[in-house]
Amino acid sequence: MDCELLSIAKSLSPLVEQEALTTERDGTLSPAVVDAFKESKLFWMLVPKDLGGLGTDIVTSIEVLEEVTRADGSSGWSLMANSGTTAVAAAYLGERAVDAMFGGRDLPIAAGMLGPGGRSVEVSGGFQGSGKFAFGSGCAHADWFGAGMFVLDDGKPRLLADGTPEVRVCFVPKEQVNILGGWDVMGLIGTGSYDYELPDQFIARDSTLERSSTEPLRGGPVFELGLPGFACAGHAAMALGLMKRALQEIARISSAKKRPGYPSTISEYPLFLKEFGLNEAAYWGARAYVLDVFSDAQDTVNAEQPLSPEQRARFRQSTTWLHQVAADVVSFCHLWGGSESIRNPSVLGRCLRDMYVATQHVFVDPITVVDATRAILPRWNISEH
Structure with missing residues (x-):
């Protein structure tokens, strides 16, 4: 883990928290936070060093994003989207595309929905395609947009060897897309997850x-x-x-808050203490499992070994399960927060809204655990060992 990078994230937390209401009011990262992420290079923490990034490991990135999200959910989500999308472009695109993106005076910020919101056909030198996309988190301050497109042959999706459709993710400058707006939601309000359109155009293969x-x-x-x-x-x-x-907020509130019928502050009430203890343990247990899953994967690839299907399945299993745990923990905190959970501005209220919007993301749909378990179940079948 890169302790220095985590320290940088912690040093920015006061600013991120201070700007949280501005970020939510504007529906996108405040200019001050954008500038701070640029100056600290957090936008490029996963981008390879030879392209100007920090080249950090996956576990450090999790801890950095956790800290920024702790300060403000929308800011953490935007940083997640921008840093991950920019890093993917840096690692997987062809040389000419990377030169175009990373060869200028300023490092690029990429955003976009990489799922298949568009359609394309293969043509000489690349693909001709278009589409309308939703959930372009962090796109208001991005200069490059990613867009996923099915590849069609005779009007039907082209299939890969494993039977799944081929999806080409293309990257184009912001001037080649139209931002449509459309982000009016109850939580993660400040992520700027706008809809956008990729008009019909040619995209060189190198840029996909x-x-x-x-x-x-x-x-x-x-x-x-x-x-x-x-x-x-x-x-x-x-x-x-x-x-x-959420746990930090309810710990603060409970130490001073009294309710009618309670003999003292909430923090001394046995029922609260029992529930806080269980929820606090749930946080640490879930955190340990997630970090173990990604540390194990990082160690495997660092040893130049391929990841097993089970290891890849545990990415999905742990992440979807974690969202269920987190929703329960945040709900517990919100419940005991009383009026401080509902009177705006409320950090606990924002945590609840952000958490429940996060649980609706297709990436953590419950079906993902069904798919993941098919690769995990054999480990528990003693007849196969």
């Missing part, structure tokens, strides 16, 4: 990557985790940060 690829062109072994691994790490960090902040 296949979404399921785990073979980076540069950047080292960490990128062998693939896009799903990076996404799971980011979403897990978000849930951890929101859980941690």
Whole structure:
């Protein structure tokens, strides 16, 4: 783990927290926070060093995102989206595309929805495609946009060897997309997750990557985790940060808050103490499991060994389960917060809203655990050992 980078994140937390209401009011990261993430290079913490980034490991990135999210959920989510998307472009795109993105005076910030919101056909030298996309988190301050597109042959999705559709993720300058707005939500309000349109255009093959690829062109072994691994790490960090902040808030509130019928402050009431103890243990237990899953994966790829199907499945299992745990912990904190949970501005109220919006992301849909368990179940079948 890079302790120095985590210290930088902690040093920015007061600013991120101070700007949280501005970020939420504006619906996107405040200019002060954008500037701070640029100056500290947190936007590029996962980008390879030879392209100007910090080249950190996946576990450090989780802890950094957890800390920023603890200060403000929307800011952590935006940093997750921008840092992950920019790093993916740096590792997987061809040389000409990387030169165009990273060869200028300023490092790029990328955003976008990398799932298949568009359609394309293969043409000479690349792909011709278009589409409308939602959830472009962090796109208001981005200069490059990613967009996932099905590849069609005779009007039907082209299939990969494993039977899944081929999805090409293309990256284009912001001037080649139209931001449509449309981010009016109850939580994660400040993420600027706007809809956008990619008008019909040619995208050179060099500026695309296949979404399921785990073979980076540069950047080292960490990128062998693939896009799903990076996404799971980011979403897990978000849930951890929101859980941690909610526990901190209810610990502060309970030490002074009294309720009618309670003999003293909430912090001395046995029922609260029991429930806080269990929820605090849930935070530490979930955190330990997630960090163990990603540490194990990092160690495996660093040893130049391939990740097993079980290891990849545990990315999804741990992240989706963590969101269920975090939702319960944040709900507990919100319940005991009383009026401080509902009178704006309320940090606990914001934690609850952000957490429940995060649980609705397709990436942590309960079906992901069903799919993941198929690769995990054999470990527990003693007849197979």
